[in-house]
Amino acid sequence: MRGLALLLVVGLAAAGAPLRYEMTLSVSPDGLLQGEATVSGTALADWTELVFRLYPAALDPTYLRLTGAWREDEELPWRAVDPTTVEICYLVPAGQTFSVALEFSGRVPPFGEDRGYGSFARSPQAWVLAQAYPVLAPWNGSWTVRPALPWGDSTVAEVADYSVELGVPQGWTAVATGREEELAPGQYRIEGENLREFAFVLLRGYAVQPGSANGVLVRSYFPPDRTAAGKTALAVTLDALQVYTELLGPHPFPELDIVAVPLRGAAGIEYPGLILAGEAYYGRFSQDPLFFPMIFAHEVAHQWWYAEVGADQVAEPWVDEALATYTSGLYFEAKGRLPELLHYWDNGYAAGRSRNPGARITSPLSAFPGGAGYGGIVYSGGALFLHALRDRMGDKAFFRALRRFREEFRWLIARGARLLEILAEESSVPLDDLYHAWLGR
Numbered sequence: 490m491r492g493l494a495l496l497l498v499v500g501l502a503a504a505g506a507p508l509r510y511e512m513t514l515s516v517s518p519d520g521l522l523q524g525e526a527t528v529s530g531t532a533l534a535d536w537t538e539l540v541f542r543l544y545p546a547a548l549d550p551t552y553l554r555l556t557g558a559w560r561e562d563e564e565l566p567w568r569a570v571d572p573t574t575v576e577i578c579y580l581v582p583a584g585q586t587f588s589v590a591l592e593f594s595g596r597v598p599p600f601g602e603d604r605g606y607g608s609f610a611r612s613p614q615a616w617v618l619a620q621a622y623p624v625l626a627p628w629n630g631s632w633t634v635r636p637a638l639p640w641g642d643s644t645v646a647e648v649a650d651y652s653v654e655l656g657v658p659q660g661w662t663a664v665a666t667g668r669e670e671e672l673a674p675g676q677y678r679i680e681g682e683n684l685r686e687f688a689f690v691l692l693r694g695y696a697v698q699p700g701s702a703n704g705v706l707v708r709s710y711f712p713p714d715r716t717a718a719g720k721t722a723l724a725v726t727l728d729a730l731q732v733y734t735e736l737l738g739p740h741p742f743p744e745l746d747i748v749a750v751p752l753r754g755a756a757g758i759e760y761p762g763l764i765l766a767g768e769a770y771y772g773r774f775s776q777d778p779l780f781f782p783m784i785f786a787h788e789v790a791h792q793w794w795y796a797e798v799g800a801d802q803v804a805e806p807w808v809d810e811a812l813a814t815y816t817s818g819l820y821f822e823a824k825g826r827l828p829e830l831l832h833y834w835d836n837g838y839a840a841g842r843s844r845n846p847g848a849r850i851t852s853p854l855s856a857f858p859g860g861a862g863y864g865g866i867v868y869s870g871g872a873l874f875l876h877a878l879r880d881r882m883g884d885k886a887f888f889r890a891l892r893r894f895r896e897e898f899r900w901l902i903a904r905g906a907r908l909l910e911i912l913a914e915e916s917s918v919p920l921d922d923l924y925h926a927w928l929g930r
């Protein structure tokens with residue numbers, strides 16, 4: 490029996506315990522956040538430390554900070570490298586499991602005071618708490634710690650399983666990545682597997698419209714005076730799910746929530762199984778027959794490209810953004826509207842290049858200071874590049890390559906160079922001249 494037990498233990502270690510967050514979070518009516526997390530997994534090398542990111546602290550160090558770290562009963566020394574990065578002393582050999590308990594606290598600012606997109610902010614009817622906990626940095630021979638820039642998306646994270654006990658002020662409803670269960674008024678349990686990050690919103694006085702497509706439960710949440718826009722958001726999401734499922738394979742999660750919230754400098758933001766969309770666009774959706782559906786077509790596509798197939802959004806933002814933007818075009822193509830998108834991308838790419846002539850589709854986020862030319866070059870230019878590849882390769886080879894890329898990097902962090910290799914391998918005609926013309930390589 491001992492031998493058998495030992496074999497079982499060795500077997501588990503070889504497979505590696507998946508990364509897991511068990512958290513207790515509470516939010517007070519005045520926006521104070523208290524949290525505890527036990528983060529466990531398998532060391533991918535001989536580690537001497539664990540590195541965690543506190544993304545909301547990029548806006549202000551008081552928004553989120555670590556207050557303690559423990560290994561069983563032993564308090565661990567740690568240091569803040571910068572407000573968004575902490576190194577915790579933790580010795581663990583390669584292949585062994587680790588488990589660290591963290592305590593943290595923070596403050597959710599009123600929307601407007603946050604100076605960010607509104608993804609960590611509270612307004613009278615909606616609070617958004619994205620990345621409201623320490624996120625383990627990815628390991629790739631060393632800890633991947635990218636600067637948290639004020640434009641684009643800063644998050645670079647591995648998928649993990651989450652189990653969260655969430656306490657919220659009375660009268661608020663929680664909507665989150667993963668599955669929400671209301672245990673008692675103001676008390677939720679949220680569970681999710683393979684989530685690239687955990688985020689939740691708290692809503693008050695919202696309306697909800699449910700629907701489903703290809704077995705995925707979709708819920709559209711919106712202020713009650715925005716019903717027509719909220720229903721349109723749901724319809725676009727359901728249609729997009731159908732189109733993408735057919736061309737790329739099934740949606741990676743059983744549920745998808747779409748929520749109108751105040752945002753600034755972003756029309757939509759993607760999380761695993763959760764999409765935030767700028768409430769202001771709901772107010773003028775009928776005057777915006779192209780851009781309004783584009784928000785949802787784009788963010789739904791991120792469920793495949795970002796949530797499932799991860800990207801290093803700081804070093805290679807084109808990998809998920811060009812794919813998500815091009816995939817959004819497939820929704821419009823199914824509606825007979827691809828020419829409108831191509832026109833929009835053409836204009837965007839030209840405008841982006843004139844604003845930032847030195848940057849390329851494959852440039853890192855740092856090459857777009859203040860976000861100059863970022864959307865035009867990376868999103869629109871990247872989508873045009875993928876369209877040129879599809880034109881050359883033909884639909885069969887192009888979509889075969891995308892599905893293969895998805896298979897290879899499911900729940901991992903993809904590399905752009907590998908996407909280009911797979912496309913070239915699946916193509917029966919050379920693509921080198923297109924890579925040279927569009928990417929300069």
Ligand SMILES: [Zn+2]
Pocket residue numbers: 787791809810813
């Ligand atoms: Zn995007």
